[in-house]
Amino acid sequence: MRNPLTHILGVDSNVAVLRELVRHGGALSASDIQGRSGLSRSGVRLGLISLEKSGIVVSEGSLATRLHRFNTAHFLSPQIAALYVAEKDRFTDIVESIRNSAGTQRSLLRSLWIYGSVARKEDGPESDLDIGLIADKEYLSGLVEAVRENLREPAARLGFLPNVVGLDLEDVSRLARDADPWWLTATLDVVVLAGDRPEEVPVRDRSHNYG
Structure with missing residues (x-):
């Protein structure tokens, strides 16, 4: 009772x-x-x-x-249903905040994606939200700074901890060539939010230059 x-x-x-x-x-x-x-x-x-x-x-x-x-x-059905709606809406808001986190520099992104335990649907209460982005070398540092800064407010409001990793095209080519374990894991299960899948970026870049 x-x-x-x-x-x-x-x-x-x-x-x-x-x-x-x-x-x-x-x-x-x-x-x-x-x-x-x-x-x-x-x-x-x-x-x-x-x-x-x-x-x-x-x-x-x-x-x-x-x-x-x-x-x-x-x-209790209205209250329980509302809990699940709020849970779903929160994650939607998290994803949208990441999708828009580059702001006016979004067109400079080669790829923006979520990876790790959240992408695999294996995250727990203490999990970081792993975010990867790829951009040309001259834009990379500015984009990473913009994404981190623009995520401060939604991260505090929605209760998540973003972990942003930025890579340029040389980084991506090297990681792919060396079959780097982190890279293989980070590209296995991904949620792409902008641009290409991360493992396709170097291929597309070479096609653009030499195709």
Whole structure:
């Protein structure tokens, strides 16, 4: 009676299952939830059992075709749905602040991207938000300074810690040629916000010069 949120949101799998159901807005199978959330099969099953007991999730159909949905009639449904909307909107605002962080110098960017744990969707509360950018050598230092400065206010307001790494074309060619471990990791799973994918920049530059 007193603390129903403990039972609804007190386990990671509950939070993840509920997030996918709220964001989808309709009925999903357990396998759909698993694919969307990245949880294990057992994690989804345990989450659904707990959430059904709390009444925040309702299920229908036979065992083979069972579907699950967020219970919008639950007494806490408006507040819980609002939490997930706020969570999604915050990340959208973070991404947009990075996308626009070069300001009037945005056209000078060869590439701007997010990499690391955030791009891989493996970040935790203490994770930095790793940001990479590529620009011609003569513009690089000014762009890095502008991005860092323009991210100060949104970082404080939205609660994230940007870690900005700037590279020029020579840096990128060298890292790619040497198969540098950091470079391979930083370009494996990326969210590109401006320009080309980082590993494609040197190739495109050579095509421009010699094509």
